[in-house]
Amino acid sequence: MSRAFNFAAGPATLPEPVLRQAQEELMDWHGVGASIVELSHRGPEFMEVAAQAEADLRRLVSIPDDYAVLFLQGGATAQQALMALNFTSPGQRVDYVVTGHWGKTALKQVRPYCDVNVAADGEPGGFRDIPGRETWKLSPDAAYVHYTANETIHGVEFHDIPDVGEVPLFADFSSSIASEPLDVSRFGLIYGGAQKNLGPVGVAVVIVRRDLLERAGQPRAEILDYRAHLKGDSMLNTPPTWNWYLAGLVFKWMLAEGGVEEFARRNARKAGLLYDVIDHSGGFYRNDVAVAARSRMNIPFFLHDPSLDAAFLERAAQNGMISLKGHRVLGGMRASIYNAMPEAGVQALATFMRDFQQRNG
Ligand code: PMP
DSSP: OOOOEEOOSSSOOOOHHHHHHHHHHSSOSTTSSSOGGGSOTTSHHHHHHHHHHHHHHHHHHTOOTTEEEEEESSHHHHHHHHHHHHHOOTTOEEEEEEOSHHHHHHHHHHTTTSEEEEEEEOGGGTTOSOOOGGGOOOOTTOSOEEEESEETTTTEEOSSOOOOTTSOEEEEOTTTTTSSOOOGGGOSEEEEESTTTTSOTTOEEEEEEGGGGGSOOSOOOGGGOHHHHHHTTTOSSOOOHHHHHHHHHHHHHHHHTTHHHHHHHHHHHHHHHHHHHHHTSTTSEEOOSOGGGBOSSEEEEEESSGGGHHHHHHHHHHTTEEOOBOOTTTOSEEEEOOTTSOHHHHHHHHHHHHHHHHHHO
16 A cells, blocks of 8 residues: 555545544444444434544634534535624625635625625735735624635735734634634634545534624524524534544544644644745745745645646656645645645655756756
């Protein structure tokens, strides 16, 4: 068996010990004679898995008790629409800070329900930087302010939590949750699809301040109602048990590795290695993001000569490094280096990039 270093942006690489454990437990979970995904979600076995996953996520991310945790379907995108239905009145003002592709997606989801104010927009600058906080045009009566903590495609990351005063701050943490310590109490709501830092695709996590769930919101069916999901332990209908179980294994793995403090150190070292190669390549490689806004999780880069792209990808694959092709929105390359990407993988990529430059420079 040979596993490649997989730099995919999500679905993304999972920790090997987690894959091994899942493989081991697939025929017979804890001696019950069936896998966990063949058992009722309402049975004691899965109820235990679900409760443990929540407890572990609470520990991992230091989620205060006055925040509820939901495990839902529909990915991050569904949550982007549901936040309008659950926390705004029809046509109410909401503020969006857009620093990349996913911030644009987020505001598209609420347009049918809200009066969207784009408080700041990085697009005129090509999403290469975060517009200065002093330029944001926030609305005092907004239901919330939304931003994207890490832009997975453009490689733009907030390294501080913006101060937006009394209006609740909502943040898309799809591609950076649990990558470093976070003061959850600064937020009204944090959400993300699991398929980058938390586990497999198919389950999304919502962390929401409980008092916000008392807002009336807009007319909606029960299945679109966060309050109902909370009351039903995120099991209003059949939940994605396999995904939830696997995410739970990833939480345990992260805790055993030393938690978010340890991952913050590893992630800083990993990103540092790649930016160093890029910045010292004399222009052979290029990353266009302002240094202070560069992502630790997703590093988009370009070769100075795009006609070398195909050879770069092919040689990388031959050397056991896959999924480096950039998103179609940007082109070029992208290395996604979430918690589960070992430092050895990033070292291998850095060495390969230097070697490729030497041969083709
Ligand atoms: N937000 C961010 C930051 C993302 O990276 C993605 C997916 N790449 C999404 C939202 C959309 O997530 P999903 O596919 O889970 O709906």
